[in-house]
Amino acid sequence: xxxxxxxxxxxxxxxxxxxxxxxxxxxxxxxxxxxxxxxxxxxxxxxxxxxxxxxxxxxxxxxxxxxxxxxxxxxxxxxxxxxxxxxxxxxxxxxxxxxxxxxxxxxxxxxxxxxxxxxxxxxxxxxxxxxxxxxxxxxxxxxxxxxxxxxxxxxxxxxxxxxxxxxxxxxxxxxxxxxxxxxxxxxxxxxxxxxxxxxxxxxxxxxxxxxxxxxxxxxxxxxxxxxxxxxxxxxxxxxxxxxxxxx
Amino acid sequence: xxxxxxxxxxxxxxxxxxxxxxxxxxxxxxxxxxxxxxxxxxxxxxxxxxxxxxxxxxxxxxxxxxxxxxxxxxxxxx
Numbered sequence: 001x002x003x004x005x006x007x008x009x010x011x012x013x014x015x016x017x018x019x020x021x022x023x024x025x026x027x028x029x030x031x032x033x034x035x036x037x038x039x040x041x042x043x044x045x046x047x048x049x050x051x052x053x054x055x056x057x058x059x060x061x062x063x064x065x066x067x068x069x070x071x072x073x074x075x076x077x078x079x080x081x082x083x084x085x086x087x088x089x090x091x092x093x094x095x096x097x098x099x100x101x102x103x104x105x106x107x108x109x110x111x112x113x114x115x116x117x118x119x120x121x122x123x124x125x126x127x128x129x130x131x132x133x134x135x136x137x138x139x140x141x142x143x144x145x146x147x148x149x150x151x152x153x154x155x156x157x158x159x160x161x162x163x164x165x166x167x168x169x170x171x172x173x174x175x176x177x178x179x180x181x182x183x184x185x186x187x188x189x190x191x192x193x194x195x196x197x198x199x200x201x202x203x204x205x206x207x208x209x210x211x212x213x214x215x216x217x218x219x220x221x222x223x224x225x226x227x228x229x230x231x232x233x234x235x236x237x238x239x240x241x242x243x244x245x246x247x
Numbered sequence: 248x249x250x251x252x253x254x255x256x257x258x259x260x261x262x263x264x265x266x267x268x269x270x271x272x273x274x275x276x277x278x279x280x281x282x283x284x285x286x287x288x289x290x291x292x293x294x295x296x297x298x299x300x301x302x303x304x305x306x307x308x309x310x311x312x313x314x315x316x317x318x319x320x321x322x323x324x325x
Contacts, residue, residue, distance in 0.1 A: 004317050
């Protein structure tokens with residue numbers, strides 16, 4: 001067999017993809033690709049990527065893709081959905097775009113209960129610019145701009161995105177947090193988020209805990225340890241809001 | 248686009264690696280429950296060693312699942 005086992009919706013011409021070795025984006029996009037294959041929605045999906053490492057996914061899928069800046073993926077994808085409600089629209093962004101500079105768009109889209117799916121990859125730093133402190137950097141974690149560890153007295157505590165979205169979103173919204181260390185669970189969350197949009201219930205939001213070996217300066221073992229043990233202590237994995245089940 | 252496959256036959260299953268996709272991140276090696284994966288002589292896409300597995304492999308498929316580049320394909324023998 002000379003053809004690798006990749007999801008059918010992936011664009012084989014652009015592989016190997018441009019992410020760093022060991023980047024969690026590849027696993028998150030693998031889960032998304034498998035979901036697009038399973039639901040058979042490749043020809044009616046619009047995929048929006050944000051600025052940051054997530055923009056390297058601009059030629060990742062064989063689906064219509066748009067790239068915008070600084071968290072504006074959410075309003076652009078909202079506009080596409082409002083203009084053509086038949087389409088399935090997915091906004092894909094990082095924690096810098098979604099929680100820092102573009103948090104207003106995320107908050108307002110959740111408050112309006114827009115019928116879109118947002119997938120946000122959280123790697124606790126700004127990966128593309130060299131690993132600076134992001135809103136999601138853990139207390140005490142060393143980054144380029146916090147060489148002695150993040151001081152919570154000065155810079156506050158990490159943003160808990162899904163908890164925030166679950167608090168402001170109305171009934172019908174789906175909010176969950178998955179991790180790249182558990183692909184089956186993550187795939188289930190993303191599938192439910194897209195099915196929630198297809199059913200027209202409301203806003204769907206999935207945060208993905210991901211690794212950044214390049215900027216964390218970790219080897220493979222330390223990367224998994226940080227994702228599975230350190231990150232999940234602060235960012236609890238699971239479903240926060242499911243339609244019909246209340247909080 | 249075609250990627251060259253390197254097929255390794257083990258007692259429990261068939262383990263395939265595509266060195267043209269492997270970036271040598273080692274995530275599969277750290278996740279393997281049996282410690283069956285190691286660096287090989289074959290080079291991957293960035294000139295780093297690609298991985299290979301030995302006969303300790305139980306064909307559980309965890310390496311295939313965690314590979315961000317879909318460079319591994321495991322088929323269990325029935």
